[in-house]
Amino acid sequence: MTKLPKWADLALVPIISLVLAALCAALVLLAIGQDPLAALAVMVNGALGSASGWGYTLYYATSFIFTGLAVTVAFHGGLFNIGGEGQALLGGLGVALACLFIPWPHWSLALIGAAVLGMAFGGAWAAVPAYLQAKRGSHIVITTIMFNYIAAALMVYLLVDFLRPPGSMDPASARFAAELSLPKFHDMPFLQDFLLKYDPEGAVKLTKDGLPQYQRVPANITFFIALACAYLVWLLMWHTRLGYEIRAFGKQEKAANYAGISSFKITMTAMMISGALSGLMAINNVMGQSERLLQNSAEGAGFIGIAVALMGRNHPVGVILAAVLFGFLYQGGAALGMNTTIPVELRTVLQGLVILFTGALNMMVAQMLGWFFRPRAQTRKGGA
Structure with a gap:
């Protein structure tokens, strides 16, 4: 397998793994009759859209x-x-x-x-x-x-x-x-x-001292x-x-x-x-x-x-x-369970998909990228 550049191994492989995990999660949501984009919006708002969301995300x-x-x-x-x-x-x-x-x-x-x-x-x-x-x-x-x-x-x-x-x-x-x-x-x-x-707008209250x-x-x-x-x-x-x-x-x-x-x-x-x-x-x-x-x-x-x-x-x-990503998944998954009909167990599914692609299938993603970088590596070798 072609050796990847360090930047690709450290950044590109995890990003592609996350994208693949997100696509699989979207397919799971579609299979149970849910809108993936709406679910993502609920997760983002629940994990990052308020002080409470940020607090729990960083706590996890x-x-x-x-x-x-x-x-x-x-x-x-x-x-x-x-x-x-x-x-x-x-x-x-x-x-x-x-x-x-x-x-x-x-x-x-x-x-x-x-x-x-x-x-x-x-x-x-x-x-x-x-x-x-x-x-x-x-x-x-x-x-x-x-x-x-x-x-x-x-x-x-x-x-x-x-x-x-x-x-x-x-x-x-x-x-x-x-x-x-x-x-x-x-x-x-x-x-x-x-x-x-x-x-959220209007949620800030005042103490007795104003x-x-x-x-x-x-x-x-x-x-x-x-x-x-x-x-x-x-x-x-x-x-x-x-x-x-x-x-x-x-x-x-x-x-x-x-x-x-x-x-x-x-x-x-x-x-x-x-x-x-x-x-x-x-x-x-x-x-x-x-x-x-x-x-x-x-x-x-x-x-x-x-x-x-x-x-x-x-x-x-x-x-x-x-x-921080897994903190987002934890808090965002809880928001899904509370604010939608999507079962909170889907959070476990999302975590499992992330683990699957970033861990178990990491070599598969690296090999796919190796096919892309191989012609470039051969060109550099031939030029040398």
Whole structure:
């Protein structure tokens, strides 16, 4: 197959994959008697047409950035971490313990403590499959999948028997103290005007003092932490010795071992960093949104992170862009379910099509583009 130019592989292949996924989704909508253009308009308006839409889109994207980065780090080390869901659940446990049992004087200190415990719990949960892979040869895909189920069962046990408030029937922890609430976008002066601008006409209300009452949104300060993590992952993977060792090991294990790179060290390190990133996701939904630990605190973001990493070409910039796209699909799909007769499950269909074309059929799209670039490559070769 003709080797594509770097710009075509990084940009053109994902764009064409998205177009093909959109065309297939349009055919599905036509098959069930729906108008694809009307459905697209509802999705765009629901995800981007208001402060609430933007808030939820970026809220979902924040979680997907963390889990996409987690998959990216492991993938560069030749490891396919499918355990992000379980690692995020255990990270949520760490965040909840930090917020429930430590008397923090301010949300900023609580955020640091919760982030540390969330990363520690997520990294520790990923360390077990990593050890089994490094020392026992157990396949990382199988062990991480199974650990997702173990984490889910463990969470139910802890919530029901230990963390549930007395007299409550809801399998959830007590609410965190009000002073630990993370700043939302509507609390930040430099974002309030943006939210006000995107409120529907006539929706802005005034307080008793005559000041604008900004619409509350779930997106919070964690979004900026996710962007910072993307930058740190870029520094780690492409500007440190450890990152070079992880990438070298992932491309050719035997050659890396011959060069003195330890298989055990890289497997454990890459997986623990990956698990820590998944665990860090919990500060967004456990501390930033629900403000208590719920049974399904990961909200499926661990699995979506796989698609985000694949579509983002396992690069932090691509992960951010893909995360925003999947945030759009999540929020836009919810708008479809609420405002049309189209079933909300179509959101899953759309996500599946995007995953199919950007992941499973990625080589097919690249091969099609290779046929286009082949004559140009031969012309350049002949001219040389």
